[in-house]
Amino acid sequence: MFSEFKTFIMRGNVMDLAVGVIIGAAFGKIVTALTDDLIMPLISAVTGGIDFSSKFILLGAIPASYKGSAADYAALKKAGVAMLGYGDFVTAVINFVILAFVIFLLVKMVNKIMPPAEAAPAGPSDEVLLLQEIRDSLKK
Numbered sequence: 001m002f003s004e005f006k007t008f009i010m011r012g013n014v015m016d017l018a019v020g021v022i023i024g025a026a027f028g029k030i031v032t033a034l035t036d037d038l039i040m041p042l043i044s045a046v047t048g049g050i051d052f053s054s055k056f057i058l059l060g061a062i063p064a065s066y067k068g069s070a071a072d073y074a075a076l077k078k079a080g081v082a083m084l085g086y087g088d089f090v091t092a093v094i095n096f097v098i099l100a101f102v103i104f105l106l107v108k109m110v111n112k113i114m115p116p117a118e119a120a121p122a123g124p125s126d127e128v129l130l131l132q133e134i135r136d137s138l139k140k
Contacts, residue, residue: 027099027102028099031095031098031099031102032095034098035091035094035095035098036053036091039094039098040052040053040091040094051087052087052088052090052091053073053087053088053091054071054072054073054074054087055073055085055086055087055090056073056076056083056084056085056086056087057083057084057086058070058076058081058082058083059082059083059084060081060082060083062076062079062081063079063080063081066079066081073085073087
């Protein structure tokens with residue numbers, strides 16, 4: 001059983017997938033940092049100081065036991081108040097668009113660098129096969 005597992009895990013495509021997942025996770029963190037630390041502050045500056053991460057719509061009443069600010073999204077979320085946090089969604093959509101665009105550019109670059117795959121030689125045509133059968137029959 002161990003040898004079968006070793007054979008499975010050492011296949012090229014499994015190792016390629018593992019490397020891809022690890023690099024993808026690290027790349028996702030880079031894109032998140034880019035969005036959170038560079039792009040969203042620029043968007044906030046352009047839109048007059050809007051902080052998208054704290055944008056939400058209350059769906060229910062704030063409990064009487066809650067002592068924090070009614071504008072503190074993180075504290076309200078921790079207190080279990082029902083709300084739609086659309087600011088986080090906007091940030092996630094921007095992260096996705098950036099990640100998809102960068103992957104598109106990478107694939108485009110790789111396609112330019114890599115030579116086109118040569119097509120496998122086509123087998124003989126039907127006519128050639130028929131002529132070969134006739135030739136073989138005549139030899140007999």
